[in-house]
Amino acid sequence: MEKTTLVLMAAGLGSRFGSTKQLAEVGGNGEAILDFTIRDAQAAGIAKIVIIVRSEIESNIRSHIDNLHGSNHNCVFICQDEFGPHRDKPWGTTHAVLSASKAIQEDSAFLLANADDYYGPSSLKIAAENLPYLSSGTGMLITFELSRTLPQTGEVTRAICQVEDGRLKRIVETSNIGNRSDGKITAGATGASLNSKTPVSLNMWGFHSSIMALLEQQWGQFISKNESAEDSECLLPESVRNIMANGDLLVNTFPSEEIWTGLTNPEDYEVVRATLSKLRSE
Numbered sequence: 001m002e003k004t005t006l007v008l009m010a011a012g013l014g015s016r017f018g019s020t021k022q023l024a025e026v027g028g029n030g031e032a033i034l035d036f037t038i039r040d041a042q043a044a045g046i047a048k049i050v051i052i053v054r055s056e057i058e059s060n061i062r063s064h065i066d067n068l069h070g071s072n073h074n075c076v077f078i079c080q081d082e083f084g085p086h087r088d089k090p091w092g093t094t095h096a097v098l099s100a101s102k103a104i105q106e107d108s109a110f111l112l113a114n115a116d117d118y119y120g121p122s123s124l125k126i127a128a129e130n131l132p133y134l135s136s137g138t139g140m141l142i143t144f145e146l147s148r149t150l151p152q153t154g155e156v157t158r159a160i161c162q163v164e165d166g167r168l169k170r171i172v173e174t175s176n177i178g179n180r181s182d183g184k185i186t187a188g189a190t191g192a193s194l195n196s197k198t199p200v201s202l203n204m205w206g207f208h209s210s211i212m213a214l215l216e217q218q219w220g221q222f223i224s225k226n227e228s229a230e231d232s233e234c235l236l237p238e239s240v241r242n243i244m245a246n247g248d249l250l251v252n253t254f255p256s257e258e259i260w261t262g263l264t265n266p267e268d269y270e271v272v273r274a275t276l277s278k279l280r281s282e
Contacts (some may be wrong), residue, residue: 003108004131005048006041008034009096009203010061010115011080020057021263022115023064026272027280033263034115035068036276038075043121044128046111049075050103052096055082076103084219085227092233093203094215094222101212109134112205112236118276119204120258130254131206139240139251140206141168147196149260150179151268159201159237160194161253168244168251171201171237199253201237202260214243 010022023032038049053061058077065075080090083099090096097112104110109131113119123142130140143161150156155178162170176188185194218239226232243249261275262268 003105004046004128005050005104005108005110006038006046007050007052007097007100007104007110007112008037008115009052009093009112010034011052011054011090011096012116020060022053022057023060024263024269024272026263026269026276028277029068031068032064032115033118033261033272033276036280037113037115037119037124038065038069038073040119040121040124041111041128044124046124046128046131047074049073050078050100050110051075051115052078052080052100054090055079078103085223087230089231090233091223093236094219094234094239097236098212098215098219104209104212106209108209110207110209112203112207114203114262116264117202117262118260118272118279119202120256120260120279123204123256123258126254126256127204127206130252134206134208136208136210137249138208139211139249141201141251141253142204142206143199143253143255144202144258144260145196145255146177146185146194146198146200148258149200149202150177150185151262151264152179152271153267154178154265156264159203161199161201163199163253166253168253171241173235173237199255203236204256205236205240211243211249214248215239218242 065073078100080096080099111127127142155176157175158177160172160174174187180186219234222234261272
């Protein structure tokens, strides 16, 4: 396991949340969500942690990690905004992964996760057990049941997965998914119903380091068309879908039974605190 790494994406603006949600204290001892992911990864045997941040919040996140994890935390910090063209809004998750490429050991495997999504210890355990088996041209995705990844109110974007015999066949970013008053789950208030057990991605991917060259190609195609765009993002699920379509990547999926919780809007804060208190005590 010494050649495996957890890469945490923590460079988002948190514009809907209204503050630096990456550091929102949701645990009983001042933990942010990312602290639980770090601890669960370390408990599963992943020692090296790479945290992708923005320059303006780097010092605050460094201080937080030092305070919560001590001086031997073995975390490496990467500023996403120092990679590629400058723009106030980050360029998306594909760009985030590429910004961390120099921190990933050659011919090694790494696990990717969002800093503001709670994955749970069993998800990290499943990922850590399967990371060492990744090689060039293969990847993995920890999937979650759709109904276990939705907030009580409001809508979210989820990457809907088509899985056959444990292998990812298709992945589609789908917006405005939410629970409705009639008990249905739909994409948009008037959209078609979605099965509650539909597997979805929360960006918990496992890759071999060789994926970087393929992501570079996707990023190059994206930026050639969007360099002047203020809001367009190069999203990892779309990049992975393109790479799969080209026949360059096979992705095995592993389902997690964990219940998700995460921060998007200010009203999520108390819900997340209560949910984590219950989940971590169990």
